[in-house]
Amino acid sequence: MRELSHLEGLHPRDLTRRQRLLLIYAAGLVSVVLLYTVLYNTGMRTLEDRPQSIFRSFQTVTETMTTTGYGADSPWATPVMNVFMVTMQVTGVVIGFVTLRVLVIPLFERTPLNLDDRLSIKDGHVVVAEYRRDTGVLLDELEQLDVGYVLVESDEEEAKRLSDDGYQAINGDPEDPDDLARASIGKASLLITDAGDRTASVVLTALEANEDLRVVSFTASTRRKPALAEIGVDRSVAPHALIGRRLAEKATTPVDVGTAGGEEVTVREILVRRGSPLHGVSIRDSPLAAHPDLTLVAGWFDGELRIPPSPDDRLTPNTVLVVAGPESDIDEATDEMGNVRRPTDSSHSRVVVAGFGEGGHAALEALPEETTVTTIDDSADANADVTGDVTEPETLRAAGIEDASALVVTVDDDATALLTVAMARSLSPGVEILARVTDADKASPAFxxxxxxxxxxxxxxxxxxxxEVHGERVMAPAAQIRLVRADADPFVGESLRDARRDTERGWTVVGIVRDGAVRTDERTVVEADDEMVVAGSDEAIQEFERTVDTS
Known part of the structure; x- marks a missing residue:
């Protein structure tokens, strides 16, 4: 019944093979009944000389095909009508058996179906060939973006579970060309593989079937990237190293990104702390967005940099807002917001890295040379500065946690990460703690x-x-945010509010320079002699200079 209810409002292309079969079956059944009704009505009038209404004929046809008995029409005098009635009876029995097999039995059997029957038509989609993390998190993300996909899962029970939950998953071996063909690999545009040591085999098999595939591979170590590139992988991602770098960048990102040519315009990061009353508030309704002299340049949302953020984005305790405007106004708005962090230094000078594996090494490499870094690991083979249990206070004190300005936690076990965070917080209430967890559900406990x-x-x-599906880059460091001054001619006659209204272009207007002073009030109207102060990523500023700035 669930499958039938899902048919409403679906485009035929979105229907699974089983849903299409059900539609064809229903249409065929209706067609047979209507055809028999017309023929029976005609026969009663011309052969039996007993004309009747079409509705009476429909009733008799239904009674015959369902074998529930006849009404007052029987018996029939002519041979042709008797043969016709027998034909209807046989047809009813056949349809009954088909109904039993197609509809009734699958409703009561747990695994009677080929999972391939549940796949909708695919073209230009993503094939996920094994995924060793939380598959539901990945597939939910793809479905939210309305991205077509097929997951090839080698574990039969896991494939059935995902398929039963409504995901486009089949059971198969991603190294088998036939199994990849079942996922329509020849029509796919992107292959995502997370198959460990089998990655090379999976990629080569897929590229034989579709040489135009773009391939993204997850790998345990950055050391494998050259080998994967050699076999055709377009992008290799070592998740632990990626996040280690991001945490290090976040720990050392300057709070004051810069000023506009010496004018009093400051760009500052503001971290929404845990327990903040702003939790769940949309950007549109936040105090910063409503401030006429401040501009929200960007926002970090769970590690994703959005320049500028959408008014519909909601603040969480993991949100970092990048705000531009007069320094005094930023300080005032920050104080009014409450429970946000406003660092006093532009960057952290002493950083402790807990966990010196792949992620810890990546964090160390990403930290500036002038930063004093102390590494911790429980294994002597890691060659960390301090060897010991990161959850023990003696180990953290030996690493200088009480004097550190930031702690980057990159241990592999989530339970260990949470205990490390709690211990560090008890030893140093003012240290900024940036942590990596594996399970998405552990983010809230970490806060x-x-x-x-x-x-x-x-x-x-x-x-x-x-x-990657949309060809976008993620995890770009905030240090890419730039302030530039440009000719304001393209915006003459517009208010700053109007100039800031487009949130899709990747850059935003902070204010204008007029008579040596920067004006950021959104009601200010741009005049011919003004200069525009624009903020955005490197790439977005370059696009602005090519397409908008005419100076």
């Missing part, structure tokens, strides 16, 4: 334990895949 910023491997990987 409660005392973390200021948390990234989930599962969530980041899912969003990275979704971004």
């Amino acid at each position: 409660r334990a005392g973390a200021d910023y948390v990234l989930s491997v599962q969530q980041v990987c899912a969003r990275l895949v979704a971004a």
